[in-house]
Amino acid sequence: MPSLAQEGEVYVLDLGEDENRFHPDWIKSVDGFLDEVAAVEGPRALVTKATGKFFSNGLDIDWLGEHSDQATEYVHQVHALFARVLAFPAPTVAALQGHTFAAGAMLALAHDWRYMRADRGFFCLPEADINIPFTEGMTALIKAKLTPAAATETMVSARRFGGEDALAAGLVDAVADEEALLPGAIERARGLAAKDGATLGTIKQRMYASELAVLLDTSGNPFG
Amino acid sequence: MPSLAQEGEVYVLDLGEDENRFHPDWIKSVDGFLDEVAAVEGPRALVTKATGKFFSNGLDIDWLGEHSDQATEYVHQVHALFARVLAFPAPTVAALQGHTFAAGAMLALAHDWRYMRADRGFFCLPEADINIPFTEGMTALIKAKLTPAAATETMVSARRFGGEDALAAGLVDAVADEEALLPGAIERARGLAAKDGATLGTIKQRMYASELAVLLDTSGNPFG
Amino acid sequence: MPSLAQEGEVYVLDLGEDENRFHPDWIKSVDGFLDEVAAVEGPRALVTKATGKFFSNGLDIDWLGEHSDQATEYVHQVHALFARVLAFPAPTVAALQGHTFAAGAMLALAHDWRYMRADRGFFCLPEADINIPFTEGMTALIKAKLTPAAATETMVSARRFGGEDALAAGLVDAVADEEALLPGAIERARGLAAKDGATLGTIKQRMYASELAVLLDTSGNPFG
Numbered sequence: 001m002p003s004l005a006q007e008g009e010v011y012v013l014d015l016g017e018d019e020n021r022f023h024p025d026w027i028k029s030v031d032g033f034l035d036e037v038a039a040v041e042g043p044r045a046l047v048t049k050a051t052g053k054f055f056s057n058g059l060d061i062d063w064l065g066e067h068s069d070q071a072t073e074y075v076h077q078v079h080a081l082f083a084r085v086l087a088f089p090a091p092t093v094a095a096l097q098g099h100t101f102a103a104g105a106m107l108a109l110a111h112d113w114r115y116m117r118a119d120r121g122f123f124c125l126p127e128a129d130i131n132i133p134f135t136e137g138m139t140a141l142i143k144a145k146l147t148p149a150a151a152t153e154t155m156v157s158a159r160r161f162g163g164e165d166a167l168a169a170g171l172v173d174a175v176a177d178e179e180a181l182l183p184g185a186i187e188r189a190r191g192l193a194a195k196d197g198a199t200l201g202t203i204k205q206r207m208y209a210s211e212l213a214v215l216l217d218t219s220g221n222p223f224g
Numbered sequence: 225m226p227s228l229a230q231e232g233e234v235y236v237l238d239l240g241e242d243e244n245r246f247h248p249d250w251i252k253s254v255d256g257f258l259d260e261v262a263a264v265e266g267p268r269a270l271v272t273k274a275t276g277k278f279f280s281n282g283l284d285i286d287w288l289g290e291h292s293d294q295a296t297e298y299v300h301q302v303h304a305l306f307a308r309v310l311a312f313p314a315p316t317v318a319a320l321q322g323h324t325f326a327a328g329a330m331l332a333l334a335h336d337w338r339y340m341r342a343d344r345g346f347f348c349l350p351e352a353d354i355n356i357p358f359t360e361g362m363t364a365l366i367k368a369k370l371t372p373a374a375a376t377e378t379m380v381s382a383r384r385f386g387g388e389d390a391l392a393a394g395l396v397d398a399v400a401d402e403e404a405l406l407p408g409a410i411e412r413a414r415g416l417a418a419k420d421g422a423t424l425g426t427i428k429q430r431m432y433a434s435e436l437a438v439l440l441d442t443s444g445n446p447f448g
Numbered sequence: 449m450p451s452l453a454q455e456g457e458v459y460v461l462d463l464g465e466d467e468n469r470f471h472p473d474w475i476k477s478v479d480g481f482l483d484e485v486a487a488v489e490g491p492r493a494l495v496t497k498a499t500g501k502f503f504s505n506g507l508d509i510d511w512l513g514e515h516s517d518q519a520t521e522y523v524h525q526v527h528a529l530f531a532r533v534l535a536f537p538a539p540t541v542a543a544l545q546g547h548t549f550a551a552g553a554m555l556a557l558a559h560d561w562r563y564m565r566a567d568r569g570f571f572c573l574p575e576a577d578i579n580i581p582f583t584e585g586m587t588a589l590i591k592a593k594l595t596p597a598a599a600t601e602t603m604v605s606a607r608r609f610g611g612e613d614a615l616a617a618g619l620v621d622a623v624a625d626e627e628a629l630l631p632g633a634i635e636r637a638r639g640l641a642a643k644d645g646a647t648l649g650t651i652k653q654r655m656y657a658s659e660l661a662v663l664l665d666t667s668g669n670p671f672g
Contacts, residue, residue, distance in 0.1 A: 091604065112604050128419050133426035136433070143431065145596045148369045149394055155427055156315065156336050157416060170597055192605060195576050202581035202672065203603055207591065209584070224426065352643050357650040360657070367655065372593045373618055379651055380539065380560050381640060448650065 002026065004033040009043040009193040010186050011036075015050040021060040022103055027077055031084070038089055044197065045189035046088060048111060049095040049182055055121070056104025075222040078103060079137040083215040085110035086141065086208050089201030091192035095185035096172065102126055105154075106138055109145045109171075112204075115185040118163040118175040128158040135222040137215040144211045146170065226250060228257040233267040233417040234410050235260075239274040245284040246327055251301055255308070262313055268421065269413035270312060272335060273319040273406055279345070280328025299446040302327060303361040307439040309334035310365065310432050313425030315416035319409035320396065326350055329378075330362055333369040333395075336428075339409040342387040342399040352382040359446040361439040368435045370394065450474065452481040457491040457641040458634050459484075463498040469508040470551060475525055479532070486537055492645065493637035494536060496559060497543040497630055503569070504552025523670040526551060527585040531663040533558035534589065534656050537649030539640035543633035544620065550574055553602075554586055557593040557619075560652075563633045566611040566623040576606040583670040585663040592659045594618065 002020075005012045013033050016026070037046050050056060059078065064071060085092060085107065094111040100123045108114050108123070116123065125142070127134055134142065134155065143151050150169045153159055163175040176184045205212065226244075229236045237257050240250070261270050274280060283302065288295060309316060309331065318335040322345045329349055332338050340347065349366070351358055358366065358379065367375050374393045377383055387399040400408045429436065450468075453460045461481050464474070485494050498504060507526065512519060533540060533555065542559040546569045553573055556562050564571065573590070575582055582590065582603065591599050598617045601607055611623040624632045653660065 112600050128423055128427060131420050131423045133423055134430060136430055139427075139430040139433075147371055147394070147595055149397065151431065152336050155431060156424065158419070170595070173597065195606070196579050199576055199579045199581055200604065203576055203587075206582060206584055206587040206672075207599065207603060209587075224430075352647055352651055355644050355647045357647055358654060360654055363651075363654040363657075371595055371618070373621065375655065376560050379655060380648065382643070448654075 002029045002033060004036060007186055008190065010045050010047055010189045011040070012182075012186065013037075013046060013048045015048065015056055017051045019054045020050050020056040020104065021062075022056070022058060022078055022081075023060045023063050024074065024077065026060070027081055031081065034084060034088065038197070043193040045091040045093070045193040047093045047095055047182070047185045047189045048085075048107075049097055049185070052098060053121075054098045054104075055094075055096045055100040056107060057099065057101045058103030058105070072222060075135060076218045079135070079215040079222070082106060082110045082137065082141050083212050086144075086215070087201060087204040087212060089197040089204075091189055091195065091200065093185045093189045095182050096121065096123065097178070097181055100124070103138075106141055109142060113174075113188060114172040115174045115176060115181055115188070116163045116166055116172040117178055117181050119177065122160040122162060123166045123171050124158065124160040125154045126158050128156060133224070136224070137211075137217075137222065140211040140214045144208055226253045226257060228260060231410055232414065234269050234271055234413045235264070236406075236410065237261075237270060237272045239272065239280050241275045243278045244274050244280040244328065245282060245287075246280070246302055246305075247284045247287050248298065248301065250284070251305055255305065258308060258312070262421070267417040269315040269317070269417040270335075271317045271319055271406070271409045271413050272309075272331075273321055273409070276322060277345075278322045278328075279318075279320045279324040280331060281323065281325045282327030282329070282331075296446060299359060300442045303359070303439040303446070306330060306334045306361065306365050307436050310368075310439070311425060311428040311436060313421040313428075315413055315419065315424065317409045317413045319406050320345065320347065321402070321405055324348070327362075330365055333366060337398075337412060338396040339398045339400060339405055339412070340387045340390055340396040341402055341405050343401065346384040346386060347390045347395050348382065348384040349378045350382050352380060357448070360448070361435075361441075361446065364435040364438045368432055450477045450481060452484060455634055456638065458493050458495055458637045459488070460630075460634065461485075461494060461496045463496065463504050465499045467502045468498050468504040468552065469506060469510075470504070470526055470529075471508045471511050472522065472525065474508070475529055479529065482532060482536070486645070491641040493539040493541070493641040495541045495543055495630070495633045495637045496533075496555075497545055497633070500546060501569075502546045502552075503542075503544045503548040504555060505547065505549045506551030506553070506555075520670060523583060524666045527583070527663040527670070530554060530558045530585065530589050531660050534592075534663070535649060535652040535660060537645040537652075539637055539643065539648065541633045541637045543630050544569065544571065545626070545629055548572070551586075554589055557590060561622075561636060562620040563622045563624060563629055563636070564611045564614055564620040565626055565629050567625065570608040570610060571614045571619050572606065572608040573602045574606050576604060581672070584672070585659075585665075585670065588659040588662045592656055
């Protein structure tokens with residue numbers, strides 16, 4: 001399960017030690033830690049990482065299979081998590097220490113910056129290969145963070161990107177060795193922590209106004 | 225006139241042997257071949273190329289001059305062709321073996337990927353030089369596929385890009401020698417052919433929802 | 449105060465010799481010179497530069513502090529200036545010979561191309577550091593000209609970019625030594641001056657239709 005640690009002004013959210021799929025309890029836990037960080041007065045920044053082989057593999061397909069009657073509500077919760085990170089009122093850096101797949105990759109994209117391990121792990125949106133089209137909200141989020149060519153390459157080809165390839169395509173902003181990854185992400189976040197949270201929140205709400213509107217719209221069927 | 229050939233799971237659409245301008249009969253022919261490919265069950269991918277010096281020079285200005293009373297309907301047909309390729313329910317690769325100009329370049333941009341001959345031929349949107357502003361639908365299509373800097377460079381400067389320049393600007397995804405161009409495009413398409421066509425179609429419909437709406441809107445005057 | 453000079457078909461707008469902040473009189477002066485250039489019949493292009501250490505530092509905070517009752521009208525005037533340059537019916541090149549900050553940087557972004565001095569001066573959107581969130585109009589303008597990664601880097605980190613960094617991030621299109629900067633920008637503009645102004649105006653109005661609508665909307669409160 002997720003946990004939150006503090007490195008001075010930088011809050012390090014650990015998504016967990018397994019595949020870190022988005023079980024409803026996991027979402028609730030992550031959401032609670034985001035509440036904590038958002039409530040910090042004064043300088044604060046967020047680094048999101050995980051422990052072990054995976055950053056996150058995304059939706060909890062097993063749970064979803066057993067609770068298909070709650071699928072719509074579940075996807076709305078996932079969308080709300082993306083929206084919250086997208087407009088989070090503090091600088092946010094995702095440190096991708098392991099595999100970052102599907103909704104896990106979207107969660108990474110919702111952050112302001114992404115650092116990725118250079119030598120192991122893949123960034124991948126496999127939806128085209130597993131016959132689960134992106135929802136409108138997911139589509140809006142991904143397109144908001146990537147160039148048109150990178151959106152096609154990730155969303156249509158479902159290609160797996162290693163660190164260097166992900167950097168070249170602009171999916172991530174920097175790559176680093178395993179040992180340097182988290183320190184680098186924390187250093188980046190620390191340098192931005194002094195910015196006023198409310199100002200950053202407003203800036204990001206306006207940058208992503210249309211995407212947030214789609215992500216937070218619960219009136220329709222997200223499966224189209 | 226256009227023709228369709230098959231290389232295993234890859235369908236190779238040849239736009240023709242001359243300037244391959246968008247005569248109404250040519251559009252009808254291309255549309256029919258797209259019907260054929262879309263109707264293939266199981267793995268399929270599309271490569272679009274031409275034969276000789278031109279990929280396509282775009283709108284059939286001669287025909288248009290002789291049928292100015294049909295101009296609006298004609299542009300709507302061109303828009304519909306762009307929309308169809310933009311959201312085609314299979315992977316699409318354009319192999320630009322020759323000059324790719326104006327609406328011919330837009331047709332290339334509607335594909336998922338573009339391969340271009342490295343040593344000969346130009347990619348160019350000459351509209352600013354020939355005093356024909358892009359329609360709203362064309363504008364939406366071009367902007368959806370290029371970075372802001374590349375959109376300005378192509379749409380405002382009307383610059384002609386050779387292969388290497390087009391690659392550097394992100395107008396195309398790869399360049400190759402004349403002999404390697406089509407095999408490379410087919411190889412790329414073959415590697416993607418196994419993806420479910422309906423899933424790809426839905427993914428692309430959502431990626432380009434706003435552009436498709438503009439392209440398929442026949443209520444207004446496309447000349448503004 | 450601003451001034452206008454002519455180099456053949458290229459009109460060189462000098463924003464002034466100090467910080468070139470957007471005092472209402474300064475805006476009126478710049479607007480008058482834009483009227484002059486837009487009224488030229490036949491070939492014409494615009495290069496915008498300044499003299500000395502600054503290109504422009506943006507909003508006139510001192511004036512605004514003394515006229516807070518006119519803040520809304522003032523911001524609408526600034527938005528209108530951005531809109532006018534964004535869709536200017538001629539090729540436009542900004543030659544950034546000095547510091548280019550805040551609304552000064554936005555004015556630069558409204559041009560078709562940006563040339564920047566390689567060795568001195570910074571391009572910076574400091575809004576996140578001075579707790580003044582970008583208006584919706586400013587947000588739309590900046591996002592229309594930058595890749596998603598560059599928008600985050602400038603708008604969320606408020607980082608100051610030197611010439612080479614600005615080029616690498618795509619904030620500017622070329623860098624040059626002090627001596628070569630203005631001649632290079634003029635040369636670029638001259639090569640584009642023959643294009644029909646009305647055609648270019650229509651092309652840019654359609655490229656930036658949604659941004660222009662936001663910038664020219666005076667119905668709301670720009671401070672949100």
